[in-house]
Amino acid sequence: MVLQRIFRAVIMGPPGSGKGTVSARITKTFGLSHISSGDILRSNISNKSELGLLMKCCIDQGQLVPDDVMSRLILRDLRAMDHSSWLLDGFPRTVPQAEALDDAHSVDTVINLNVPFQTIKQRLTSRWTHLPSGRVYNVDFNPPKVPGLDDETGEPLVQRDDDTPDTVTLRLKAYENQTEPVLEYYRSNGVLETFTGTETNMIWPHVEAFLHKKLKQKVA
Ligand SMILES: Nc1nc2c(ncn2[C@@H]2O[C@H](COP(=O)(O)OP(=O)(O)O)[C@@H](O)[C@H]2O)c(=O)[nH]1
């Protein structure tokens, strides 16, 4: 689908709710540029940038990185995409981040994946990631064609250092305490759309139909 107007969306949901998986489907179907805060941080870590090395311990301890660092990183990338439609995945994760985003850009819609914590824990410990692209696989849900290798590049997949059961518990706590208030922020702004379920393949058709409708309204 070719977009006729600039469209800006955010995708939210607890760790493991399928944000990356659904984002890949949205970008493929609607042609938005995907910006993932986690992928940006992990690329800083792989490149051994000073910032990446400083942030790695926060991430490995299941904590959020400081708001000012994260907002600066993302807003800098967004400035370079002034005339593009985008989908932000993993940012904002706190109310101050949402306010910083609002000061710079207006958000058309916020897609909230509401997946029970019980479902999530199992998924994350069997997630395999291709770090350079952010493509994700799962032993049960979408295994790679060749075990341990990325389908497109044949490069090795890794398990993220923060996808251990103890760190997942800490990340879910950070989500409850710091990120859930962002849902309320967007609900009161009238842009929040929640999709509830335990399977991405059940949730996706609803997200797709919603975006088709939303984009038609935007063009009309
Ligand atoms: N079993 C199962 N795994 C899923 C489903 N949707 C996504 N996954 C996997 O769950 C893990 C977390 O998904 P991801 O999109 O990375 O979630 P994010 O952390 O919110 O970005 C990955 O390994 C996905 O392949 C699903 O419906 N069922």
Ligand SMILES: Nc1ncnc2c1ncn2[C@@H]1O[C@H](COP(=O)(O)OP(=O)(O)O)[C@@H](O)[C@H]1O
């Ligand atoms: N907007 C953000 N604010 C603060 N920390 C962030 C943000 N986005 C990502 N992080 C850090 O990177 C980690 C991994 O993020 P991400 O890849 O989005 O994980 P997931 O998709 O599993 O929720 C988070 O647990 C957090 O430490």
